[in-house]
Amino acid sequence: MKMTALKMKKKLEERLQDPAWRTSYDRDKNKFRVEWQDTKEGVTLALPNIIAKYETKGEKALDDLEEHVKEALRVMHEEQQLEGNEQHVYPVIRATSFPSKTKSGLNMVYSDHTAETRVYYALDLGKSYRLIDEQMMKEQGWNLERLREIAAFNARSLSAELKEDRVAGNSFYFIATQDGYDASRILNESLLEGFRANAKGEVLVAVPHQDVLILADIENKTGYDILAQMTMKYFAEGRVPITSLPFIYEEKKLEPVFIMARNRPESAKGEEK
Known part of the structure; x- marks a missing residue:
């Protein structure tokens, strides 16, 4: 029925x-x-x-x-404390369309990242987490600089074991630990730089949803099409979708791109924030 x-x-x-x-x-x-x-x-x-x-x-x-x-x-319904829980503060990646206020009207704390993404901040509570708002920061006596530094440090401490899939002469690597912060690993510059140093072709990165990070070593034109299809599929299936556009990683910068069928990617509209 x-x-x-x-x-x-x-x-x-x-x-x-x-x-x-x-x-x-x-x-x-x-x-x-x-x-x-x-x-x-x-x-x-x-x-x-x-x-x-x-x-x-x-x-x-x-x-x-x-x-x-x-x-x-x-x-x-519980009051959470930042002070004393520094090791449980993490950055989370969200789309730029993600709400900037809570349903009760409080301003969320976030930092600009790319034209497609923002960095919000969360207090991990075990089975879930709470996104940090300005009122919580004020009550705890924290400022944005301290929050960013602590979250960035904790993001670098996350495991970064990559699973490889070789398709049509291109290498695709995945982090999908389901810990709630898989996409956050895009903020780990040492991870991206290490991958760049070992890549044979062009490096593209994707965060289609919260629970996956894709690193791609693209060596031929077919690789772009495969990544585009892969990213769109993950984006459609994700519990917390972020963006269907992958990013080219060059000179420590992420630039969102459209991937045209059987062609190299073209820059997406809009400048990086």
Whole structure:
């Protein structure tokens, strides 16, 4: 029997019950929301996406969703401290279209990265993390420079084991540890420089979604097409999509590019920030 939005809404209501929470369903936007009654902070879920995963994975998809939502709600309702938790502060890569404010109107802390990406900052909480906002920084007495330095140091400490896939005379390397910071490894300059030093061809880098970093050693024209298709596929499938455009890495700079079929890449519109 085909799963409808109303049937999925009922399933979610059964799984996400708590006297302190309130659930609602927006029929026009086909979205389901669960939030704390006192603060109105919560999580909004797109039902078409959930139904698609349910039809592929069944109840396992809802088990995973339930765990993520409950953890997110728990984190929202606790006070987190930066001081004393410096080793748990990490940078996270997001698209430039990612919200710059929280749902309650607080300004998120971020740094410019490329024309396609920004660097936000997160406090790791184990099963999840909280993106850092300006109010949290102010309350803790931190400034942006300190936050950047600590996050950059922690990013460099992340493991960087690469898995290689050789296709049509080109080498593609992947980091996909599922630790929440795979894309963040694009900020590890020593990793990129080391890869550049050993590459035979042109170096391209991609962060299609949060949970993967792709490094490519492109030695022929076919390699560009393969990378373009690969990046688009990952972008479409990612839980937190970032950008479908790969980057050329030259002289310690990342430049987003369009890859035209059977051609070398062309610079994307817009200058690097």
